[in-house]
Amino acid sequence: MLTITVNGKKREVHSAEDTPLLYVLRDELDVTSPQFGCGLAQCGACSVLLDGKEVRSCITPAVVAAGKEVTTLEGLPDRWAKQQHLSPAQAAKTLHPVQEAWIEQQVHLCGFCQNGMMIKATELLESKQNPSVEEIKDTFTNSGPSPHLCRCGSYVAIIEAVRFASTLMAKGGAQ
Amino acid sequence: MIGFTEQTTDVYGAQLSRRGFMKAGGALMVGFGLLRSGAAEAAAANTSLRAFDASLPGSWIEIRPDNTVLFRTGKSDFGQGTIYTAYRQIVAEELDLPFEAITTVVSGDTDVTADGGGTFDLLGHGSPNIRKAAAYTRQAILQLASEHLAVPADQLSTHDGMVSGGGKQVRYGDLVKGKDLKLTIPVSGDLTSIIGLAVGGNPPMKPVSSYKVIGKSYKNSIIAEKVKHQEPWVTNVKLPGMLHARTIHPPTLGSRLVSAGKVDKQKYPNAQVIVKGDLVAVVAPTEWEAIQASGQVAGATKWTEWKGLPGKEKLYQYLRNEADWNATPVQKSRKSAGDVASGMKSAAKVLKATYELPYMKHAPIGPTVAVADYRPDGVVTVHTHTQNAQALRGELAMMLGVNTGKVIVKTYAGAGHYGRSNGGNAGAEDEAVLLSKELGKPVRVQWMRNDDIQWSTQSPAAFTDIRIGLDGNGRIVAYEADHHQPAGQDDRPIGAVLAGLPTMPAPSEKGGMLTSIANGSADPWQYDAVPNLEERYHGTFQIGQKASPLAIGLRDHSMRTPTQYQQNFPRELAISDAAALAGADPLQFRIDHAKEERLIHVLQRLREESAWQTRPSPQPAAASTGSTPVRGQGVSVMFRGGVYWACACQIAVIPATGDVKVEKYTIVVDPGIVVNPEQLKRQIEGGAVMGISQALYEEVAFNESAVTAADWISYPILKMNEISEIKVVLLNNPSVGSYGQGSEAANALASPAIAAAVFDATGKSIRRLPLRSVYVKELLKA
Numbered sequence: 001m002l003t004i005t006v007n008g009k010k011r012e013v014h015s016a017e018d019t020p021l022l023y024v025l026r027d028e029l030d031v032t033s034p035q036f037g038c039g040l041a042q043c044g045a046c047s048v049l050l051d052g053k054e055v056r057s058c059i060t061p062a063v064v065a066a067g068k069e070v071t072t073l074e075g076l077p078d079r080w081a082k083q084q085h086l087s088p089a090q091a092a093k094t095l096h097p098v099q100e101a102w103i104e105q106q107v108h109l110c111g112f113c114q115n116g117m118m119i120k121a122t123e124l125l126e127s128k129q130n131p132s133v134e135e136i137k138d139t140f141t142n143s144g145p146s147p148h149l150c151r152c153g154s155y156v157a158i159i160e161a162v163r164f165a166s167t168l169m170a171k172g173g174a175q
Numbered sequence: 176m177i178g179f180t181e182q183t184t185d186v187y188g189a190q191l192s193r194r195g196f197m198k199a200g201g202a203l204m205v206g207f208g209l210l211r212s213g214a215a216e217a218a219a220a221n222t223s224l225r226a227f228d229a230s231l232p233g234s235w236i237e238i239r240p241d242n243t244v245l246f247r248t249g250k251s252d253f254g255q256g257t258i259y260t261a262y263r264q265i266v267a268e269e270l271d272l273p274f275e276a277i278t279t280v281v282s283g284d285t286d287v288t289a290d291g292g293g294t295f296d297l298l299g300h301g302s303p304n305i306r307k308a309a310a311y312t313r314q315a316i317l318q319l320a321s322e323h324l325a326v327p328a329d330q331l332s333t334h335d336g337m338v339s340g341g342g343k344q345v346r347y348g349d350l351v352k353g354k355d356l357k358l359t360i361p362v363s364g365d366l367t368s369i370i371g372l373a374v375g376g377n378p379p380m381k382p383v384s385s386y387k388v389i390g391k392s393y394k395n396s397i398i399a400e401k402v403k404h405q406e407p408w409v410t411n412v413k414l415p416g417m418l419h420a421r422t423i424h425p426p427t428l429g430s431r432l433v434s435a436g437k438v439d440k441q442k443y444p445n446a447q448v449i450v451k452g453d454l455v456a457v458v459a460p461t462e463w464e465a466i467q468a469s470g471q472v473a474g475a476t477k478w479t480e481w482k483g484l485p486g487k488e489k490l491y492q493y494l495r496n497e498a499d500w501n502a503t504p505v506q507k508s509r510k511s512a513g514d515v516a517s518g519m520k521s522a523a524k525v526l527k528a529t530y531e532l533p534y535m536k537h538a539p540i541g542p543t544v545a546v547a548d549y550r551p552d553g554v555v556t557v558h559t560h561t562q563n564a565q566a567l568r569g570e571l572a573m574m575l576g577v578n579t580g581k582v583i584v585k586t587y588a589g590a591g592h593y594g595r596s597n598g599g600n601a602g603a604e605d606e607a608v609l610l611s612k613e614l615g616k617p618v619r620v621q622w623m624r625n626d627d628i629q630w631s632t633q634s635p636a637a638f639t640d641i642r643i644g645l646d647g648n649g650r651i652v653a654y655e656a657d658h659h660q661p662a663g664q665d666d667r668p669i670g671a672v673l674a675g676l677p678t679m680p681a682p683s684e685k686g687g688m689l690t691s692i693a694n695g696s697a698d699p700w701q702y703d704a705v706p707n708l709e710e711r712y713h714g715t716f717q718i719g720q721k722a723s724p725l726a727i728g729l730r731d732h733s734m735r736t737p738t739q740y741q742q743n744f745p746r747e748l749a750i751s752d753a754a755a756l757a758g759a760d761p762l763q764f765r766i767d768h769a770k771e772e773r774l775i776h777v778l779q780r781l782r783e784e785s786a787w788q789t790r791p792s793p794q795p796a797a798a799s800t801g802s803t804p805v806r807g808q809g810v811s812v813m814f815r816g817g818v819y820w821a822c823a824c825q826i827a828v829i830p831a832t833g834d835v836k837v838e839k840y841t842i843v844v845d846p847g848i849v850v851n852p853e854q855l856k857r858q859i860e861g862g863a864v865m866g867i868s869q870a871l872y873e874e875v876a877f878n879e880s881a882v883t884a885a886d887w888i889s890y891p892i893l894k895m896n897e898i899s900e901i902k903v904v905l906l907n908n909p910s911v912g913s914y915g916q917g918s919e920a921a922n923a924l925a926s927p928a929i930a931a932a933v934f935d936a937t938g939k940s941i942r943r944l945p946l947r948s949v950y951v952k953e954l955l956k957a
Contacts, residue, residue, distance in 0.1 A: 023462050032410070035541055037542075037624075038887060039623060074404050103399045103402050108395075109254035112589065114401065147894040153864025157857055
């Protein structure tokens, strides 16, 4: 049996340790924001943060996450609250600035890929405060196992939202 | 008034009834009554076809005592956001309520919505239903208020959820409080058809000049729900005892099953194989076991071999020389004018060219998925993501040989698929139903990435021969086009076909609407100054369909701008080619041949907004060799859904590598009334990106047996670092009086504009998509 910390909580995992993390999260732990897009690490719909680094859960065996911290879309508000040392009361009504930006900029078309896009944006903005448009494009295309793909064509909105999120983060959030 | 039984009054053809008082709550429920005529009568006679039991709450709109409103639509959301934004705005506008008062949108599910129809053309054929329902409701409110206030209805007005007049006023909510009111509005049509039911009559609508809610950028509520992961996705549906299945589709589009493999029980103790005709699936309690076991069983399953496709390399050769274009009569454009033969004879110069488009995929970012729950009483509930839940219901009932009353379809958020399920199924639903029925348990079927590319439908390939005659002044004197395209819509559920169960017929020469192989006009002619015009449309069978023992082959389907893309790409590129032959600027050339003021205005604005260089193509420094980028510009127009669209693309080509990069995409749109500018802008940006992707990358690879594209490497799409600057200019034009529709036109426009820009940059015409570097490099060398 494996133990994985998922969104701040230690979870015991009974699936075989070579089971891809995606199915462990979705089917066993009921953490359903990572989506199955290709199962081949070619699209990014299944992205999660593993100790702060974006990985494709569809090809990451669960055992790789043992003893590590997995953050999914569900865990982004808490991640931000911890980083900002927010009180529990503040934390309860706070979204991650990336999420605030995605709403403000009305990014989603169908939105099936946007879980991975928000995860990628979080990874980027945690390492770089004010990325340029070119840096954003480069990150979403060339870092990680494959480009993050959006079939609806929301790339323009994503870039605008990442820029917006970076200004929110610089101000310490939406408030 | 206590104790009255039921009192009914007429409201512009709708019936308002009061059935007495209620102790608590109360509401005005707006339901529907089928018009007793033609097909509607047959539908009404078969009560199972009614989506709603009359005892259920209102079919369309509920006004509640707290002045909030719920509305229902049979359409669903595929990322357009329309049902959460524009539809809310339309209902609020016609009811004279604030946007925020529309608190609940019930959509898609066949058991709680009334009208059915497809999730497409939402502001075109889709919006009158909800708009008229709201308009009838407002009239009923006026009548109720007239009685309540003892003021004649014609002296009353509505605003912000209040009725006032004669120095008195009352909230809508107070009119319905404690009352059981029902407004029955007239509808007609066939619920499970592609367009569903239509609200009849002509209730008075609010004049466009007094709009307050329409035209503003309200946010799409579903986005916040998705960002917070509160909106249930179809992929997340879990039912007690649910099993996971993976289908093992045949290796070719014509293979029959010889023998299904057996599960290696050592490795996969809980998995089992289910076989129904040529449909093979592996089912297991966990998803990962089902995936692994299906891989193992697939390797052990034997199929007959089959070849019956031309292969991608010979596609256009096959279409021109071998496809049977005589099986269905040639159609002609209604706009045909003058005498093309004599016009062409008089021409000083003639352009003669062929334009070719490949098969393309909807390619949703997530594959089709459905959960079916078949119960012992024979009622099956299907949880899925479909653009047309009622049509799917009809297809599943047909497959099972039961009344539609036995099938319930529930819809959820899912991966957009751009038209693939507008006729009902997206792929997995029928398979899930068959497996659930077989096993007596809920079954979840999700296709793997390769299934979704290889076993789904596609946008059909096409070619068009065009001749354009120019007179001595460089004006078009005659235009003649022969459009060739295989049948464009095959809604047969593939699992039912493989299992040998009943489906609608495959497209044929005998088929009716949506099952015919006939080709027809889908791209309205825009150059009304051309004196002699003839467009002909040639149809044929889907490739491989007749040769396949399963009647499958390359199944085609609507995608974004179905058939219009296949006709607009050749026309618009040919118009640019003709402008070059005439030595004219291609944008001005279009204006010179147009008569419609809206189109001319859109083109003039495009010239300003895109920093268009007015000059003939190719540009003076055009080059088809060398490794220095050469730049070019191209333009295209489309009329779709009552909307005028024009786009300009500025591109760079590196001749030595064939790399084409779009640097700027400018689109100018006159949609009539803009309902929600921000949402429309986002839709158009998305369409533009998908359109650039189609132009530069997309084609379905296939060999003589099967689709060989299987993933995002073999079916590449545009990546974020390849997007251009995208400029969207919305020209709000309320005088048109209708809502803009068809933002998917933004997709289609990119291809002819980019191809024209490649000619402008290089001086070489490339009349075939996609403009992948390997093809461009080769064609520039030729």
